[in-house]
Amino acid sequence: MTTVRYPGVGDAASPSHSERNAALIEDLRASGWLRTDRVADALEAVPRGHFVPPELSGQAYANEVVFTKRDVDGTALSSVSAPWLVAGMLERLAPREGERVLEIGSGGWNAALLRHLVGADGRVTTVDIDSDVVDRAVRTLAGTPWQDVRVVQGDGRAGFRDDAPYDGIMVTVQASRIEPAWLDQLASGGRLVVPLRLRGMGRLLTFTAENGHWRGGGWEQCGFVRMRGEGAAQDTGATYQVADGIRLRVHDSALPEASALTGAAQHGRRELWSGVTVGITERTRPLVDLWLATVWDRYGRLLGDPPSGGDGVAPLPGGSSATWTSTTLAYVTMRAADDSGTRFEYGVAWHGPDAGLAEQVTDQLRAWDQRQRGGQGPSLMLYRDQAPSPSTTARVLGHGTPRLVLTWPR
Template sequence: MTTTRHSRVGDATSPPHGERNTALVEELRTSGWVRTDRVAGALEAVPRGHFVPPELAAQAYANEVVFTKRDIDGTALSSVSAPWLVAGMLERLAPHEGDRVLEIGSGGWNAALLRHLVGTGGHVTSVDIDPDVVNRAVSALADTSWRDVHVVQGDGRDGYGDDAPYDGIMVTVQASRIERAWLDQLAPGGSLVVPLRVRGMGRLLTFTAENGHWRGGGWEQCGFVRMRGEGSAQDTGATFQVGDGVRLRVHDSPLPEASALTDAALHGRREMWSGVTVGVTERTRPLVDLWLATILDRYGRLLGDTAPSGGDVVPLSGGSSATWTGTTLAYVAMRAVDDSGTRFEYGVAWHGPDTELAEQVTDQLRAWDQQQRGGQGPSLMLYRDQAPSPSTTARVLGRGAPQLVLTWPR
């Protein structure tokens, strides 16, 4: 069931953007997130501060996310996305004058930016499951030049068929799968920009039409508030405590035995080094994590608190790619290779008797270095229904249709 909210009609007056908004747009240009004059013009015309709640006004022009609602346990339920990420998504979708666009996950700012880009001949629909978010978006859009954005309360998994077809769909909540409704509501040749969880890791992807299917690309590391609604419980993955302050997060993978992990953690930490060295500025960790996530059959993210007290089990800051057997836990480690702290070597730390597991992960780190480093990244194909028989080197991501097939170049 969906409920429509209309902004009340008033004089079309845009709020002033001021010096702080101008400085933010310049920062986004300088950092490379804004690449085109069209997106820069939208950000200049639609000040972020107008869509941030008054009590959070001090954060309005910082280049970071502003959380606007949390659950009783502190889990973020809604936010105004970070400007760098919003700019990057607008550049990816690249809506034209006159386009029809669907935004899944509302709040007002991104919808107003899209509305500015599609112009008076275009149309923007914004859907969110949370009535508080919908009401906030409607209120912020009222009496502005973007007040005709169609704001709808409903489950974003269903899209919004009444305003379809869309030339572009932008998903601004973390999705764990591509929904069939989104593909059904895209116009021929339409594009989809979505932050998708790939075995638990958030990656920003752009899907464009190609010969009866869609090709995905981009792979930018990102994080969003998780999508809510029917079916959300099955998207949360599973968490296993490994030690005090250390946990293993598993998505789309065979699950370990909890007792096997805690038993493995009792073994002392051993390390094996690959000889693969990288510079800090290369930003290779997201690529290495993606490689391991799509190569290893058993995959999870080993996460630790700021100062974990889990004994010898110490993941990297931000998490380590991990795998396991019935007796052993292994995960990615790094060590400095010079005094400057700018170059590091990849390796594997493991706990338990299965040295072969550590050797397998080390071999995959070397394979990434030899076969994929500096390359174009993996190929990702999206099929509305069943994919053609994938090659032996391909991995089918998720379960059921629509189907995602990932292949690394050889």
């Protein structure tokens, strides 16, 4: 690729910035998130450094999120998304020359990348509820080849009807549901890419129309700044303090008794191993977690950093799928399967007297291994109106309409 330098992008086009941007692009290629030359060209032509605040310029080409605004309590309100995630979303949306695209959640960089991909005959609209974010997007886009992006202040839940229908909608805030307006404003054959929270787990999904409903897929783990607005479904769930530094997050589930969790945590940790071993490059944890979230009515995410050593509650880095009874807490754990450092075995750790709960968890880990491992993964159907009754390997997710039904192949 040839480095493209545009007037109006300032220091972001300097040789040092160009070299750092090129190194980032190569990193994205090596990781598999960047797959096509079209998206690579966009990332080269639209330097991230131009859209990162000057005081954070040292982070401009790191492959990680840059938070640009926080609430008084430290909660992130706006960010420049991590490049690996941006590349992955662009690959999924696959905008073509001349298309109309809507971005929900603004900031400037994503919109400029989309504008580069749809070309002069295309149209990009970006919507954000925060006036500060809108102002920053307008300011960073001004004087660049992407300044004709339409930047709108408004509630992204409503989309933006004036420029509809859209060939693609990209949601760059964490959503807890699919908004009807997004579906209404998609053109026939249009694509919706959205980071959606399912039973407390963030997953990057792509929806396309199929015979009167929409099919979703993808399943990569992801996290975004949450959607804001008076009517936004926050899916805040419930949080329980289990032990020092350890908490259980529960969404869309029967709730435990807080005293039962703290009582269970007072028991020492015991472990039961499933015999299911996986390679580190298989990236099975997102699918295993989805499997357990489907088959368990009582489901939560156990989070936190336990003290080293001892036999206390110890979730995996990034969290463990967990379930419970009135006396016992059980959660997924892993251990090395050999000395290579590349293979691990799934198991269950539990606290409390109910060893039967641990056996149920290992049974489900083995069921995933025998029936789903290496398969196509679950399907996620989105129904605007009445959804069919779910089977034993399916679960209706969330409440109200549209309805999401996650189903595993038999």
